[in-house]
Amino acid sequence: MLEIENLIKRFDQPNGGELTVLDIPSFQIAAGEQVALIGQSGGGKTTLLHLIAGMLTATSGSIRINNLELTRLSEQGRDRFRAGTIGYVFQTFNLLPAFTALENVKLGMTFGSGHVDPSRASDLLDRVGLADRAGYRPSQLSVGQQQRVAIARALAGRPKLLLADEPTANVDPASSETVLDLIMDSCRDEGIALLMVTHSMDVAQRFQRCDKLEDINRAFSPMGAGS
Incomplete structure (x- = not known):
């Protein structure tokens, strides 16, 4: 499903130099596998997800998803591929405030094939326990409810790979368990396939496979390099 080889990401610095955030010789995830990647804040977890999703471009190296080399695609090509193949649960949810919960989930479908399946959108809201909040806008929902809408939206396009960026960071411990169950059970x-990045050992221990970013990233430093 996901194969990374010799992946390097550097950022330009104000002093004219470069900072290497990621230097990953090898990392793989099998189809349907669920993996937690644990690392400290500022260690490059979000940067890695953005590279896998095609929202950032690598300095060098290879990212293959379903045997397609992501690094060879144009920006538009990466956008189309992401829409049809990858679901993303953002730490800050990224729901559109002017749209209802149901409309936000439907948008998750239009990003992919462009085909909207109202029945699936309603079923997903029901699955995350928000069937009675379908007409509510994000500002009318609790933080935990917003996160559940974000999960439903990420699943709406039937992705092959779901990326989850610290999905429990902004919810209370009780809601955290609910969020984890929803994501893992739905996948x-x-x-x-699921790749979840987290700084929480409690979250990571829920997974059969848990890798440490510092173990796979040769650019790791105790001070961190990026979010």
């Missing part, structure tokens, strides 16, 4: 039910 298992639909055969979706």
Whole structure:
């Protein structure tokens, strides 16, 4: 499903130099596998997800998803590929404030094939326990409810790979368990590979496979390099 080889990401610095945030010789995830990647804040976790999703471009190296070399695609090509293949649960949710919960989930479908399935959108809201909040806008929902809408939206396009960026960071401990269960169970039910990055050992221990970013990233430093 996901194969990374010799991936390097550097950022230009104000002093004219470069900062190497990621230097990953090898990292793989199998189809349907669920993996937690644990690392400290500022260690490059979000940067890695953005590279995998095609929102950032690598300095060098290879990112293959479903045997397609992502680094060879144009920006538009990466956007199309992401829309059809990858779901993304953002730490800050990124719901559109002017749209209802149901409309936000439907948008997750239009990013991919462009086909909207109202029945699936409603079913996903029901699955995350928000069938009675379908007409509510994000400002009318609690933080935990917003996160559940974001999960439903990420699943809406039937992705092959779901990326989750610290999805429990902004919710209370009780809601954290609910969020984790929703993500892991939904991915298992639909055969979706899952990569979740977190700084929480409690979250990471829920996964059968947990890797440390510092173990796979040769650019790791105790001070961190990026979010």
